Amino acid sequence: MATYEECLKIVRDVLGDQLEPGKTADEKDALVADLGMGSLQMLELVVEIEDLLDISLPLNQLPEIQTVEDFARMLESVSAGSSQ
Amino acid sequence: MSLFDKFAPLSNLRSDLLEHGILPFGVVTEKILSPTEGIVDGRRTILAGTNNYLGLTFAPECVEAARKALSEEGTGTTGSRMANGTYGAHAALERELAEFFDREHALVFTTGFLATMGMVSTLAGRGDVLLIDADSHASIYDGCRLSGAEVIRFRHNDPKDLDKRLGRLGDRSGNTLVVAEGLYSMLGDQAPLQEIVDVKDKHGAILLLDEAHSMGVFGDRGRGLAEAAEVEDRVDFVVGTFSKSLGSVGGFCVSNHPELELVRMAARSYIFTASPTPSVVASTRAALKMISDHPELRDRLWDNSRQLYDTLARAGFQLGPQPGPVVAVFVDDPKRAVSWWHRLLEQGVYVNLVIPPATPSTSCLLRCSISAAHTREQVDRISEAFVSLLPKRQAAGSAV
Numbered sequence: 001m002a003t004y005e006e007c008l009k010i011v012r013d014v015l016g017d018q019l020e021p022g023k024t025a026d027e028k029d030a031l032v033a034d035l036g037m038g039s040l041q042m043l044e045l046v047v048e049i050e051d052l053l054d055i056s057l058p059l060n061q062l063p064e065i066q067t068v069e070d071f072a073r074m075l076e077s078v079s080a081g082s083s084q
Numbered sequence: 085m086s087l088f089d090k091f092a093p094l095s096n097l098r099s100d101l102l103e104h105g106i107l108p109f110g111v112v113t114e115k116i117l118s119p120t121e122g123i124v125d126g127r128r129t130i131l132a133g134t135n136n137y138l139g140l141t142f143a144p145e146c147v148e149a150a151r152k153a154l155s156e157e158g159t160g161t162t163g164s165r166m167a168n169g170t171y172g173a174h175a176a177l178e179r180e181l182a183e184f185f186d187r188e189h190a191l192v193f194t195t196g197f198l199a200t201m202g203m204v205s206t207l208a209g210r211g212d213v214l215l216i217d218a219d220s221h222a223s224i225y226d227g228c229r230l231s232g233a234e235v236i237r238f239r240h241n242d243p244k245d246l247d248k249r250l251g252r253l254g255d256r257s258g259n260t261l262v263v264a265e266g267l268y269s270m271l272g273d274q275a276p277l278q279e280i281v282d283v284k285d286k287h288g289a290i291l292l293l294d295e296a297h298s299m300g301v302f303g304d305r306g307r308g309l310a311e312a313a314e315v316e317d318r319v320d321f322v323v324g325t326f327s328k329s330l331g332s333v334g335g336f337c338v339s340n341h342p343e344l345e346l347v348r349m350a351a352r353s354y355i356f357t358a359s360p361t362p363s364v365v366a367s368t369r370a371a372l373k374m375i376s377d378h379p380e381l382r383d384r385l386w387d388n389s390r391q392l393y394d395t396l397a398r399a400g401f402q403l404g405p406q407p408g409p410v411v412a413v414f415v416d417d418p419k420r421a422v423s424w425w426h427r428l429l430e431q432g433v434y435v436n437l438v439i440p441p442a443t444p445s446t447s448c449l450l451r452c453s454i455s456a457a458h459t460r461e462q463v464d465r466i467s468e469a470f471v472s473l474l475p476k477r478q479a480a481g482s483a484v
Contacts, residue, residue, distance in 0.1 A: 040445070058234045058236060059236060
């Protein structure tokens with residue numbers, strides 16, 4: 001089970017690899033509006049993080065992810081469920 | 085803020101495309117001349133984007149069967165399969181499909197989309213898991229939405245990723261429906277079916293395979309990729325369509341699971357829509373017989389497909405990964421893709437223009453689908469039209 005802070009760090013690290021050089025992802029940033037993520041980039045982001053945490057994120061829940069924080073909170077919740 | 089604000093991006097796209105003249109989406113075939121030719125924009129045009137793989141839309145056997153049914157049974161059934169819309173011919177088609185696929189049960193739907201969407205949304209429900217290939221068709225995604233099940237994607241054509249994700253589900257893999265397609269319609273790539281069935285059996289999951297683009301195309305008897313991969317007995321449910329190799333419209337599911345009969349009483353897309361018309365059922369039955377009786381149609385389809393794929397590959401086009409009846413040409417620049425699509429049409433060749441997000445990558449596609457009914461000369465003309473798009477110095481080599 002990963003804590004919120006650990007999940008946030010994972011999201012920011014993986015995002016950092018995908019964003020333009022010099023750009024960073026802050027907790028409150030919106031993935032599309034602020035960071036310019038397209039749908040294919042989002043898919044790649046999700047798959048990479050799933051592999052890192054060894055979890056599968058339900059597709060039905062992905063539209064709820066608007067910000068970096070949303071993503072980290074969802075990861076925290078799913079990883080808690082998968083470790084029970 | 086308006087109800088219609090969400091259409092703004094589509095409106096902009098439509099305006100951009102209309103600047104070039106005819107709209108690539110929804111091209112009007114003013115007159116259809118044969119399975120492979122029509123009049124488009126006033127010009128005699130080779131149709132190379134119709135999914136009419138075996139070219140049966142004008143087969144005399146099919147046309148005559150439809151004409152006879154139209155005269156004898158009327159223009160429509162005006163009712164659902166559950167109510168008054170099941171005629172003797174619907175039941176006969178189901179028996180013939182079951183026999184064709186060597187399965188116990190068959191169900192006929194009104195379109196292929198409704199068949200796939202209905203089966204996915206009915207087989208999986210709340211508390212179940214749908215594990216679908218990431219590049220699945222819209223009918224599968226819509227079925228997922230309607231199901232109420234938890235939906236997880238696995239990487240396209242990646243049995244190792246499927247294995248990993250089924251493993252993560254633990255005991256829940258037993259109530260998981262894995263969904264894959266035989267031939268993927270955009271790039272024309274084939275599922276690694278042997279590995280997929282090994283993985284789903286290892287975890288005790290159920291597999292639904294969509295053979296919409298592979299029925300009539302693969303296998304000694306034309307039953308699809310499962311037949312060609314020799315895994316038919318390990319595929320739980322096969323869905324497909326009548327609107328490609330069978331040259332009509334409609335859809336089906338076949339299975340040995342007796343529960344398929346119960347789907348008749350549960351699938352909303354089966355219950356709440358009118359059944360296929362008698363003429364459609366009649367031409368489909370005739371076409372199904374032709375698939376069995378004329379294996380040479382498949383040979384011709386594959387000869388034509390290889391001819392186009394090899395020629396375009398030699399010319400330096402970046403293509404889908406495997407030769408087959410879907411030949412997808414990648415074009416990175418959307419403006420160039422639209423321009424090329426128009427130039428092909430001006431030369432009398434119609435193909436499909438596909439732009440993201442309908443494509444599995446950020447590239448656009450000029451997607452060709454080849455038919456057994458294309459002549460060698462027509463395939464040559466399609467190739468020549470593509471090659472003419474390349475700058476002369478490039479025509480001999482580099483990728484687009």
